[in-house]
Amino acid sequence: MNIAQRERQLYEQVWNDYPAYGDFSPGERYLPAFLDMLRQEKLPCERATVLDAGCGSGKGALALLDAGFLVTGFDVTREGLTAEAALRFTCITGLLWDDLRTVPGERDYVYCCDVLEHIPPQFTMLVVQRLLEAAVEGVFLSISLVPDTFGLFVGQPLHQTVQPYSWWAQNLATLAEVIEMRDLGVTGLYFLRGAANDL
Numbered sequence: 001m002n003i004a005q006r007e008r009q010l011y012e013q014v015w016n017d018y019p020a021y022g023d024f025s026p027g028e029r030y031l032p033a034f035l036d037m038l039r040q041e042k043l044p045c046e047r048a049t050v051l052d053a054g055c056g057s058g059k060g061a062l063a064l065l066d067a068g069f070l071v072t073g074f075d076v077t078r079e080g081l082t083a084e085a086a087l088r089f090t091c092i093t094g095l096l097w098d099d100l101r102t103v104p105g106e107r108d109y110v111y112c113c114d115v116l117e118h119i120p121p122q123f124t125m126l127v128v129q130r131l132l133e134a135a136v137e138g139v140f141l142s143i144s145l146v147p148d149t150f151g152l153f154v155g156q157p158l159h160q161t162v163q164p165y166s167w168w169a170q171n172l173a174t175l176a177e178v179i180e181m182r183d184l185g186v187t188g189l190y191f192l193r194g195a196a197n198d199l
Contacts, residue, residue, distance in 0.1 A: 145165055
């Protein structure tokens with residue numbers, strides 16, 4: 001079994017066996033911070049297009065839709081999607097270290113909440129590069145800085161890349177202009193200028 005198959009199987013197991021995994025949605029929680037960053041940078045909100053990369057349950061994507069964005073979801077599996085999410089937006093399955101420019105539609109922003117810490121360390125910065133390539137205006141990241149608890153149920157940690165706020169800041173800055181950062185203690189928020197913005 002290759003790493004892609006292992007990742008897909010792991011999250012299918014998590015979503016199917018532990019429904020409480022979707023109770024908390026970072027995508028919902030950090031939407032106000034994302035909107036605040038867009039307003040500060042005078043970037044478009046209304047009818048802007050967003051790729052929710054690692055959309056999970058889809059609650060974050062639903063919040064984006066309700067805020068006026070046009071949303072496409074992307075995740076390793078659709079197993080976590082709520083019934084409402086499955087009806088209201090398209091979710092494409094794949095791996096975030098693949099070329100996301102092949103995902104149909106234009107994307108002003110990529111919105112990626114509490115996903116990067118789940119990525120195997122050898123792929124983490126490649127994923128950031130893929131997110132940047134897929135965004136015209138910018139990439140919003142929330143990254144958990146602490147180990148997860150659900151890994152105890154499946155026999156392996158789900159947070160594979162646990163690093164401090166400053167480590168993420170330094171490494172992200174090697175790939176893109178970091179427009180804004182916020183240290184929330186257990187979570188880091190980062191807004192990066194999209195790679196397509198520089199073309």
